[in-house]
Amino acid sequence: MDVLKKVPVREQDAKVRATNFDEVCLGYNEEEAVEEAGRCINCKNARCIQGCPVAINIPGFIEKVKNGQFEEASKVIGQSSALPAVCGRVCPQESQCEGKCIRGIKGEPISIGKLERFVADWAREHDIKPEPPKEKNGKKVAIIGSGPAGLTCAGDLAKMGYDVTIFEALHKAGGVLVYGIPEFRLPKQGVVQPEIENVKALGVKIETNVVVGRSVTIDELLHEEGFDAVFIGSGAGLPKFMGIPGENANGVFSANEYLTRSNLMKAFDDNYDTPIAVSKKVAVVGGGNVAMDAARTALRLGAEVHIVYRRSEEELPARVEEVHHAKEEGIIFDLLTNPKEILVDENGWVKGMTCVRMELGEPDASGRRRPVEIPGSEFDLELDTVIMSLGTSPNPLISSTTEGLETNKWHCIVADEEKGQTTKEGVYAGGDAVTGAATVILAMGAGKAGAKGIHEYLSNR
Amino acid sequence: MYQITRAERLTDQIYLFDVVAKRVASSCLPGQFVIVKMDEVGERIPLTICDYNRETGEITIVLQTVGASTMKMARLQVGDSFMDVTGPLGMPSEFTQMPLEEVRQKKFLFVAGGVGSAPVYPQVKWLHEKGIDADVIIGARNKDLIILEEEMEKVAGNLYVTTDDGSYVRKGLVTDVVKDLVENQGKHYDICVAIGPMIMMKFVTLLTKELNIPTIVSLNPIMVDGTGMCGACRVTVGGQVKFACVDGPEFDGHQVNFEEAMKRQQMYKTYEGRAILKLQEGDTHHGGCGYCGGDK
Ligand SMILES: Cc1cc2nc3c(=O)[nH]c(=O)nc-3n(C[C@H](O)[C@H](O)[C@H](O)COP(=O)(O)OP(=O)(O)OC[C@H]3O[C@@H](n4cnc5c(N)ncnc54)[C@H](O)[C@@H]3O)c2cc1C
Ligand code: SF4
Ligand code: FES
Numbered sequence: 001m002d003v004l005k006k007v008p009v010r011e012q013d014a015k016v017r018a019t020n021f022d023e024v025c026l027g028y029n030e031e032e033a034v035e036e037a038g039r040c041i042n043c044k045n046a047r048c049i050q051g052c053p054v055a056i057n058i059p060g061f062i063e064k065v066k067n068g069q070f071e072e073a074s075k076v077i078g079q080s081s082a083l084p085a086v087c088g089r090v091c092p093q094e095s096q097c098e099g100k101c102i103r104g105i106k107g108e109p110i111s112i113g114k115l116e117r118f119v120a121d122w123a124r125e126h127d128i129k130p131e132p133p134k135e136k137n138g139k140k141v142a143i144i145g146s147g148p149a150g151l152t153c154a155g156d157l158a159k160m161g162y163d164v165t166i167f168e169a170l171h172k173a174g175g176v177l178v179y180g181i182p183e184f185r186l187p188k189q190g191v192v193q194p195e196i197e198n199v200k201a202l203g204v205k206i207e208t209n210v211v212v213g214r215s216v217t218i219d220e221l222l223h224e225e226g227f228d229a230v231f232i233g234s235g236a237g238l239p240k241f242m243g244i245p246g247e248n249a250n251g252v253f254s255a256n257e258y259l260t261r262s263n264l265m266k267a268f269d270d271n272y273d274t275p276i277a278v279s280k281k282v283a284v285v286g287g288g289n290v291a292m293d294a295a296r297t298a299l300r301l302g303a304e305v306h307i308v309y310r311r312s313e314e315e316l317p318a319r320v321e322e323v324h325h326a327k328e329e330g331i332i333f334d335l336l337t338n339p340k341e342i343l344v345d346e347n348g349w350v351k352g353m354t355c356v357r358m359e360l361g362e363p364d365a366s367g368r369r370r371p372v373e374i375p376g377s378e379f380d381l382e383l384d385t386v387i388m389s390l391g392t393s394p395n396p397l398i399s400s401t402t403e404g405l406e407t408n409k410w411h412c413i414v415a416d417e418e419k420g421q422t423t424k425e426g427v428y429a430g431g432d433a434v435t436g437a438a439t440v441i442l443a444m445g446a447g448k449a450g451a452k453g454i455h456e457y458l459s460n461r
Numbered sequence: 462m463y464q465i466t467r468a469e470r471l472t473d474q475i476y477l478f479d480v481v482a483k484r485v486a487s488s489c490l491p492g493q494f495v496i497v498k499m500d501e502v503g504e505r506i507p508l509t510i511c512d513y514n515r516e517t518g519e520i521t522i523v524l525q526t527v528g529a530s531t532m533k534m535a536r537l538q539v540g541d542s543f544m545d546v547t548g549p550l551g552m553p554s555e556f557t558q559m560p561l562e563e564v565r566q567k568k569f570l571f572v573a574g575g576v577g578s579a580p581v582y583p584q585v586k587w588l589h590e591k592g593i594d595a596d597v598i599i600g601a602r603n604k605d606l607i608i609l610e611e612e613m614e615k616v617a618g619n620l621y622v623t624t625d626d627g628s629y630v631r632k633g634l635v636t637d638v639v640k641d642l643v644e645n646q647g648k649h650y651d652i653c654v655a656i657g658p659m660i661m662m663k664f665v666t667l668l669t670k671e672l673n674i675p676t677i678v679s680l681n682p683i684m685v686d687g688t689g690m691c692g693a694c695r696v697t698v699g700g701q702v703k704f705a706c707v708d709g710p711e712f713d714g715h716q717v718n719f720e721e722a723m724k725r726q727q728m729y730k731t732y733e734g735r736a737i738l739k740l741q742e743g744d745t746h747h748g749g750c751g752y753c754g755g756d757k
Contacts, residue, residue, distance in 0.1 A: 169547065169686075169688050170547075170686065170688075171498055171505070171544070171545040171547065179686075179690075208545070209484075209545050209546060209547040209548075210484060210547075211547060211548070211550065211688055214488070214493075214548065214549055214550060215484040215485065215488055215547075215548065215549065216484060216488065237688070237689065237690040238689055238690065239690070239691065239692045241692065241695075241702065243702075247702075248695060248697060248702065248721055248725065250724060250725060250727065250728045251728075253692075253693070254691055254692040254693075256690055256691045256692065257685055257691035257692055257693045260685055260686060260690070260691050261685060265504070265505070265685070266502075271502055272502045273502055273503050273504045273529060273530045273533075274504045274505075274685075347724070348721070348724030348725070348727075395688065395689050395690070395707075397688065397689065397707065
C-alpha cells in the first residue's frame with residue numbers, strides 16, 4: 001500500500017451509470033475504511049478540524065475506525081453533525097477538511113469524506129439511532145424549512161430538551177437534499193430519509209405543507225401558537241433567469257424546475273405521474289454543482305448534454321469530483337461560451353441557442369478573470385431543451401410578511417454569524433436564507449449557531 | 462392526510478370536494494389557491510379555493526378532469542383523503558387588501574367562463590358579505606356545463622347566464638353579454654374580473670380595453686411547487702417576467718401576454734403519454750366556456 005495515496009473508492013462504471021439513477025460512488029467497505037484510516041497520523045494540532053465548518057473531531061473518529069470501533073466512531077461524529085451520511089457524500093471536502101490535511105502536502109490527503117460516509121452508513125445499517133433527551137425543558141421552538149440548516153438546528157435544540165416543530169412548505173422534508181441533489185449522488189430512501197428519521201427520533205416534529213408567510217406568519221407562531229423562538233432556514237430557492245430573448249419558450253426550464261420534477265416528484269420513474277421533458281439535445285447554462293446535477297440528470301434521461309459556461313474550466317464553481325464524473329459520463333463542455341438568445345420555432349418551442357465565444361480579461365471583483373465577448377464569434381447550437389442554472393436567491397415570501405425582519409439588497413435575511421440573531425427579537429436565521437446559495441455543511445454550521453443563539457436567548461429570558 | 466367530507470359531481474368533467482385543511486381554511490382569502498397531491502405518486506396540482514369555512518376548517522375545491530392525474534382524483538369519495546394539501550398560495554384578490562370604503566365605491570363586474578365560476582364565487586361572496594353587490598356573468602358552452610349557478614345567485618347583485626348554443630337562458634358568448642350591459646343597458650363598471658379559459662380571458666380583456674374597464678384576470682399556468690421555487694409558472698405581464706404562484710395568480714389583464722401564456726400551457730401536451738386529454742386548459746378553473754373546446 002502506498003501511504004501517499006488514498007485507498008481508491010469503488011464506483012459504478014461510467015458507461016453503465018450514465019443510464020441509471022443509482023448512486024455513482026459505492027463507498028468503502030470495512031477493510032478499505034480501516035486501511036484508509038490507517039493513513040491518518042492523528043495530528044496533535046489537527047488542521048483538518050479547522051477546515052470543518054462544524055468542527056467534527058476528525059482524528060478522533062478516524063482513530064476509532066482504525067480500531068474497528070465503528071459504533072464509537074459514529075458517536076464521535078454525532079457530537080458535531082446530525083447528517084453525516086449526507087455530508088460524507090456532498091461536502092466539498094477538497095476545500096475543507098481534506099484541503100487542510102497534513103498528508104495532503106506531500107501526497108493525497110486522508111479520504112475524510114469517504115470515511116465519514118462509511119461510518120454513517122455503517123451506523124444506519126446496524127440500526128444505531130441517536131438517543132432522545134431525558135428531560136424536556138418545556139420551551140417551544142419553531143423551525144422554518146427542513147433543509148440542512150433547519151434539521152441541524154432542530155436536532156441540536158431537541159437534544160437540549162426543547163420542544164421543536166419544523167414547518168416545511170413542500171410535501172417532503174429535506175430541502176435541497178430531496179428536491180435538488182439527485183438520487184445518483186444522494187439516495188433519498190436509503191440515505192436522506194433515515195437521517196431525517198434520526199432527527200425525528202430526537203423528538204422533533206415535522207409539519208409539511210405549511211408555507212410560512214401564507215399558511216401562518218412568524219408573528220402568529222410567536223404570539224398565537226405559543227412558540228418562544230423561531231429559526232428561519234428557508235434556503236435560497238428563487239431561480240434566476242438571464243433575461244435574454246426566447247427565455248420563456250417551451251423547453252426552457254430553471255434547473256430547480258428540472259431537478260424538482262426528477263428528484264422530488266420522481267418524474268424519472270414511470271410509476272410517478274409528474275412529467276418531465278423528453279429531450280434529445282440539451283444545453284445547461286452555468287457551471288456550478290446545480291448545473292452538473294441538471295446535466296447529469298438530463299443525460300440519464302437519454303439526452304446529449306452540453307454545459308455552456310462563460311469562463312474556463314479552472315473557474316467552474318462545481319466540485320472537482322462532480323466535473324470529473326460529468327466528463328466521464330459523456331457531458332460535453334462548451335467553455336468560454338455565453339448564450340445571447342434562445343431560438344424559438346413557430347409553435348413556441350426551443351429550436352436552438354445563439355452563443356458567443358468569450359475570452360478571459362482582467363480579474364473582476366471576485367478575483368476571477370472577467371470573461372469578455374469575442375466580437376463576431378456568434379454561432380448557433382441546435383437544441384430542444386435549455387436548462388438555466390444561474391444561481392438562486394432567497395425567496396422574499398417570509399421577509400415580506402414579517403415585520404421587523406431586515407434583509408439586504410440580495411434579499412438575504414440579515415443575521416449575525418455567531419448566533420444567527422436577526423433584527424427581530426426571538427427570531428434567528430441561518431443557511432442559504434442568510435448567505436445566499438452556499439453549501440450543505442455551511443447551512444448545518446449556521447443551524448448549530450442558531451441553536452446556540454436560541455438556547456442563550458431562552459435561558460436568559 | 463386531508464379528509465374529504467363532501468364529494469359531488471357537478472358535470473361530466475367537473476367535481477367538487479370539501480376537504481379538511483385547517484391551516485388553509487383559517488388563513489385563506491378570495492383569489493388564493495391550494496396545491497393538492499393525491500397520493501405518493503401523484504402530481505402537485507394547483508386548484509382554486511372556491512369556498513372556505515373558518516369554523517370547521519374545511520375548504521371547497523373544484524376540479525376539472527383534464528388528464529390522468531385529475532381523472533384519478535375525481536374518483537375519490539367522502540371518507541377518502543388527499544395525501545397533501547398546501548396553501549393558501551398566491552396573493553389574495555387586490556380588493557380584499559384595499560380599504561373597504563374604497564371598495565364600496567366601485568362597481569364590479571365578474572365574468573366566469575366554465576369552471577371559472579369556482580374562483581369567481583368566493584370573491585363575489587366576500588363582497589356580498591361586506592354589503593357590496595357585484596354583477597356576475599356566467600358563460601358556458603351549454604347548459605350542462607354551468608356550475609355553481611344557485612350559489613352565485615345568492616351572493617350576486619345581478620346574475621347573467623349565457624350559453625354558446627342557447628341551450629339555457631340566452632345564446633351568446635360572455636363578451637356579447639359584457640357588450641350588451643355596457644352599450645345597451647347603460648351599465649358602468651369600475652373593475653372587471655374575468656376568470657376562465659385563457660382564450661376567453663384574452664377576448665374579454667380585448668373588449669374591456671376598448672370599453673376602458675380595468676380588468677383583472679387569474680392565470681393558471683403549469684406549476685410545480687407553487688412557492689416561487691421553480692419558475693415553471695412564469696408569465697409575462699407588462700413586459701416583465703412574473704411567477705404566477707407568488708406574484709399572482711391575478712394580474713392586470715390588459716398587460717398579460719396571453720399568446721405566450723397559452724403556448725406555455727401546452728408544454729407537456731406533446732410529451733409521451735401525456736396527450737391523454739387536453740392539458741391546454743390546465744387543471745383548475747378552465748374549460749367549458751365555449752371558446753376553447755377544452756371540455757370536449
Ligand atoms: C442541485 C443542487 C446541488 C447542490 N449540491 C451541493 C453539494 O454537492 N454540496 C454542497 O455542500 N451543497 C450543495 N448544494 C447547496 C446546498 O444544497 C444548500 O446550500 C443547502 O441545502 C442549504 O440548506 P438550507 O437548510 O439553508 O436550505 P434548503 O436546503 O434550501 O432548505 C430550505 C427549506 O425551506 C423550505 N421553505 C422555504 N420557504 C419556506 C416557507 N416560507 N415556509 C416553510 N418552508 C419553507 C424549502 O421548501 C426547503 O425545504 C446544492 C444545491 C442544489 C440546488
Ligand atoms: S490533518 Fe489529516 S492526518 Fe492529520 S489528523 Fe487530520 S486527517 Fe489525520
Ligand atoms: S410553481 Fe414553481 S415557481 Fe411558481
